[in-house]
Amino acid sequence: MSGITRRQVLIGGVAGAAAVSAGVAWAQQKELVANTYGGGWEQGHKQAIAEPLEKKTGAKVILIPMLANELVARIKAAGGAKPPVDVALVDDGPFLTAIKENVFLRLPMDRIPNAAKLYPQYRPKEPYGVPIGASVIGIAYNAKKLKSAPTSWQDLWKPEYKGKVGLCTPASTLGTVALLSFAKAQGGGESKIEPGFDAVKSLLPSVGSIASSPAALQTLLERGEVDIAPMWHSNTLLLKGKGTGMEFVLPKEGGIAGLAWFAITKAGNLDLALAYINQGLSVQSQTLLATPPFFFGPTVQGIKVEPQLRGVVPAAPEDLARLVKVDWSQINPQRPEWINRWNREIKV
Amino acid sequence: MDQPLEPGDQGLSRGLASRLRLWQLALPATLFLAVYFFAPLLMLFWWSVRAPEGGALTLANFASLLTDPFFFQTLWLSLRLSFEVTAITLALGFPLAYLYTNLGSAARLAILFITLLPLLTSAVVRSFGWIVLLGKQGLINQGLMAAGLTDAPIRLLFTVAGVRLALAQVQLPFMLLPLINALEQLDPSLEPAAVSLGASRFQAVLRVTVPLAMPGVVAGAILNFALTMSAFITPAMVGGGSFIVMPTLVYQSAIVTLQWSKAATTALILLMVALTVVWTGTAVAKRWHYGAREGAADA
Numbered sequence: 001m002s003g004i005t006r007r008q009v010l011i012g013g014v015a016g017a018a019a020v021s022a023g024v025a026w027a028q029q030k031e032l033v034a035n036t037y038g039g040g041w042e043q044g045h046k047q048a049i050a051e052p053l054e055k056k057t058g059a060k061v062i063l064i065p066m067l068a069n070e071l072v073a074r075i076k077a078a079g080g081a082k083p084p085v086d087v088a089l090v091d092d093g094p095f096l097t098a099i100k101e102n103v104f105l106r107l108p109m110d111r112i113p114n115a116a117k118l119y120p121q122y123r124p125k126e127p128y129g130v131p132i133g134a135s136v137i138g139i140a141y142n143a144k145k146l147k148s149a150p151t152s153w154q155d156l157w158k159p160e161y162k163g164k165v166g167l168c169t170p171a172s173t174l175g176t177v178a179l180l181s182f183a184k185a186q187g188g189g190e191s192k193i194e195p196g197f198d199a200v201k202s203l204l205p206s207v208g209s210i211a212s213s214p215a216a217l218q219t220l221l222e223r224g225e226v227d228i229a230p231m232w233h234s235n236t237l238l239l240k241g242k243g244t245g246m247e248f249v250l251p252k253e254g255g256i257a258g259l260a261w262f263a264i265t266k267a268g269n270l271d272l273a274l275a276y277i278n279q280g281l282s283v284q285s286q287t288l289l290a291t292p293p294f295f296f297g298p299t300v301q302g303i304k305v306e307p308q309l310r311g312v313v314p315a316a317p318e319d320l321a322r323l324v325k326v327d328w329s330q331i332n333p334q335r336p337e338w339i340n341r342w343n344r345e346i347k348v
Numbered sequence: 349m350d351q352p353l354e355p356g357d358q359g360l361s362r363g364l365a366s367r368l369r370l371w372q373l374a375l376p377a378t379l380f381l382a383v384y385f386f387a388p389l390l391m392l393f394w395w396s397v398r399a400p401e402g403g404a405l406t407l408a409n410f411a412s413l414l415t416d417p418f419f420f421q422t423l424w425l426s427l428r429l430s431f432e433v434t435a436i437t438l439a440l441g442f443p444l445a446y447l448y449t450n451l452g453s454a455a456r457l458a459i460l461f462i463t464l465l466p467l468l469t470s471a472v473v474r475s476f477g478w479i480v481l482l483g484k485q486g487l488i489n490q491g492l493m494a495a496g497l498t499d500a501p502i503r504l505l506f507t508v509a510g511v512r513l514a515l516a517q518v519q520l521p522f523m524l525l526p527l528i529n530a531l532e533q534l535d536p537s538l539e540p541a542a543v544s545l546g547a548s549r550f551q552a553v554l555r556v557t558v559p560l561a562m563p564g565v566v567a568g569a570i571l572n573f574a575l576t577m578s579a580f581i582t583p584a585m586v587g588g589g590s591f592i593v594m595p596t597l598v599y600q601s602a603i604v605t606l607q608w609s610k611a612a613t614t615a616l617i618l619l620m621v622a623l624t625v626v627w628t629g630t631a632v633a634k635r636w637h638y639g640a641r642e643g644a645a646d647a
Contacts (some may be wrong), residue, residue, distance in 0.1 A: 212585075
């Protein structure tokens with residue numbers, strides 16, 4: 001066997017592998033991976049954050065659509081190895097879970113200059129993330145098809161909506177919050193969910209469909225399979241923009257406030273990740289994200305929201321103050337049990 | 349470089365060496381499976397026998413699932429769905445495969461293209477299609493109402509029946525292809541021979557072709573059964589949130605509530621049940637197949 005010996009092949013292979021991984025390391029400096037939720041989130045974050053940052057730094061931003069729960073599970077599964085994203089987008093519940101699982105970095109807030117303009121009420125208790133957008137859960141209804149507009153959660157039980165009500169399972173934030181809101185309307189709450197389940201059961205004769213995700217519920221509303229449902233304001237306004245006749249109202253008991261958080265994973269690409277977050281909190285980005293078709297409530301001070309969107313897009317903490325807050329630190333430990341119970345007891 | 353072997357050893361060693369060399373061909377696949385299949389399976393097993401907080405070995409995860417009636421309901425629904433989808437694809441697939449082997453090349457291409465088409469579409473788009481079709485405002489309901497067959501729309505979307513239909517559609521190719529493969533290998537003169545000996549065409553198909561095509565039936569059935577048992581996206585999209593199947597249960601525990609011990613245990617039980625069904629089914633089918641052959645030889 002002349003020519004190439006086995007050892008040479010081996011050395012060549014190792015050298016090649018080293019060269020490849022060196023290339024990867026270099027590329028990592030120039031590349032940032034972040035998740036979004038798809039739909040309006042993806043478009044919004046692409047236009048308002050990723051593209052301006054790419055222009056500014058020459059780095060490449062890769063946005064992958066992934067919901068918060070799945071993301072947290074994947075980061076946890078990665079252990080100490082490279083996490084699936086550098087910057088994570090998560091909502092309140094999964095954000096707390098992730099902090100508890102210890103998968104996010106304590107942020108050096110001094111390196112995110114725009115965070116100084118965050119509304120004080122929105123500042124995190126501990127610096128494991130910054131809020132990037134405020135959302136509201138209220139009632140979406142089709143004004144073209146329904147004669148009267150709902151004003152309260154109780155209205156879902158009205159005979160005229162029979163068969164037209166949509167729900168989402170508590171495997172999603174939306175479904176969990178709806179269940180909790182029903183409980184609160186009946187004198188229950190985070191520590192007493194029983195009235196919520198009773199309410200859902202008594203609502204079942206009116207329920208047309210139960211969706212497994214907000215995206216699926218949005219499709220059902222758009223297709224007219226259901227005409228009224230607890231929904232996020234942004235999904236609803238997106239549907240309204242398509243000319244479906246969809247309108248969004250805050251129930252008189254109060255809608256439910258939710259923040260979406262940016263956090264940085266451990267072993268992520270820190271410099272670019274900080275730049276990405278800072279870009280997200282900039283006036284230009286926050287302004288763009290607050291306009292149609294995105295409608296995300298700004299989290300930094302001094303952002304103007306179109307007058308006709310006031311009352312729907314949470315434009316300032318005063319708007320959120322009028323909303324009901326839910327306590328995710330109480331909900332998270334009980335959520336498996338709620339989901340479990342829903343699986344067993346709620347059937348259409 | 350190699351030393352010449354002792355003459356006596358040569359034959360044996362050569363045989364062994366060439367066989368070893370042959371096995372080397374399987375090395376990449378073996379390594380791949382070891383890393384990406386057996387290792388995760390071992391981890392799954394490890395998680396399932398550990399207490400959720402880590403540490404001590406325990407059977408508590410199995411005990412809590414196996415004493416839960418709801419778990420058995422879900423398992424039963426998954427099993428039933430898998431049997432039903434397999435039966436539907438077999439009932440649709442066999443005549444189609446038989447037709448295929450008796451047609452010209454253009455018609456064959458059309459059959460393949462039409463049945464494979466759903467596989468070429470993304471699951472999300474396909475599921476949206478089912479919503480458009482099965483919904484209250486959907487094509488089927490509007491058609492039924494226009495024809496005066498029903499006054500109010502029938503609930504099709506977000507029902508087990510809808511999921512059954514959607515799974516049967518997308519998995520038909522996994523039944524059709526093994527069946528076509530089995531039927532193509534049969535000697536085309538067998539049926540005419542049976543007919544010439546006095547059998548009707550139908551008898552010839554039933555007593556000659558079907559038994560001989562059993563390997564294809566078994567392969568298609570195994571594929572369909574396993575695919576339905578593990579199907580996640582179609583039940584989630586077409587089934588909605590009104591009922592859940594085993595893979596949904598695994599997903600909820602693994603992703604939504606981060607109860608990995610429960611997820612691993614559920615997945616393992618699902619795997620063991622599926623394997624048992626597949627093994628039993630194959631054994632029965634084999635016995636029947638060879639029994640039929642022997643019967644044919646006797647006659």
